[in-house]
Amino acid sequence: MAGFREAQGDLRLEGVTKTFGDFTAVDGIDLEVPRGSFFALLGPSGCGKTTTLRMVAGLEQPTAGRVMIGDTDLTGSRPYERPVNTVFQSYALFPHLTIRDNVAFGPKRRKAADASERADEALQLVQMASFAGRKPAQLSGGQQQRVALARALVNHPEVLLLDEPLGALDLKLRREMQVELKRIQTEVGLTFIHVTHDQEEAMTMADTVAVMNRGHIEQLGAPEELYDLPRTRFVANFLGQANTGVGTIKDVEGDHLVVNVLGTPVKILRSRSQVHEGDVLFGVRPEKVTVSRTRPEGVGNDVRGVVRDVSFLGVATTYLVDMPSGATWSCYEQNLDVEPLDLRPGDEVWLTWNPGHAFGVPTEDEGSLG
Ligand SMILES: Nc1ncnc2c1ncn2[C@@H]1O[C@H](COP(=O)(O)OP(=O)(O)OP(=O)(O)O)[C@@H](O)[C@H]1O
Ligand SMILES: [Mg+2]
16 A cells, blocks of 8 residues: 555545544534545634644544545544645744745755755745745735745645635735635645635635534535525525525425415425425525516515615615515615616515525524524
8 A cells, every 4th residue: 555645536534523522523524525626614613624624634633534535544644644735824934944945844854855946836836936035024924825835835735725824814815815826726736625714715716615514514515506505594694695584385386385484475496495394494695686666577486675775886786675574685786777776775675586596495404502
């Protein structure tokens, strides 16, 4: 069998669990990350993202389960034995070394004869070659971040772990680095596992997003899939905005479920609901809802509401509308017409949406505290 460092292939977590005392931080995660893909682990603070990464890196050993790359079982091996490198949020560079020597540090320690050349190559990749002779204190935060990335890439890891690496950057730089990271990943073709609690960041960068909650994975898929068809209440609310309501399934009409919401029938496409009897939480995304002054004919679902707020954003207008259920819905209308709707707070409106755009999930998440 090849050594741990030579391991190649898809990264696989099998039933990976981590407990600290009687607290379960990571709860039996099964996960497969195809080689060369950009994978995001997205979830709220404390859900177990860093703990999961640390087990992949070997900085923490699982209480149960296995970490594999291809056919190689890495469980129990030391961090330096694994073909894995991590870029952390705080990217402490050695202040007394030049940028080139910072990046060459790993290869030099492993006695690589071409350490400096490899450092220059890695610096080129992150577009920092012209800064090679400077000291870290002479760089901006974003530039230091790039150097930290080069320092990990120079080791040619099979898997690169990124734990909130852009957390310390301001918004504009963050957006730039997101594009940059994606470019670098495509160029080097390594497996990237990016941890973030920023849903926009996860959606814009990753091929696959795993939404994590309380130590387990709620749902995994392409960003478009998760946004379009969330399977749990948690995912519906964590990824993008969702307008939701709770009702009771009363009937089936062809391909549709008919849900009674406070006396108003609401239709959901049967194939887009995780629940087929009893109570259901239905949801529809803000851009899928149309706001009208008068009741449109034949759209499917319509509910009357009262405008609470109007925000003109230039390309679009966002309306907050108070619904009969007491919920406030958010509706995003592109400003395609020259004639504006001219709505004001207090105006009565009709909200309509295509039943094929709604989704249905259980009203309570499994294991939720309620
Ligand atoms: N060494 C430890 N001992 C005890 N509890 C720990 C330890 N490490 C982590 N935890 C707990 O495990 C849970 C998950 O922690 P983790 O750092 O993985 O969360 P996270 O998803 O990375 O959160 P954040 O977004 O805030 O970084 C937390 O409740 C944390 O307090
Ligand atoms: Mg963390």
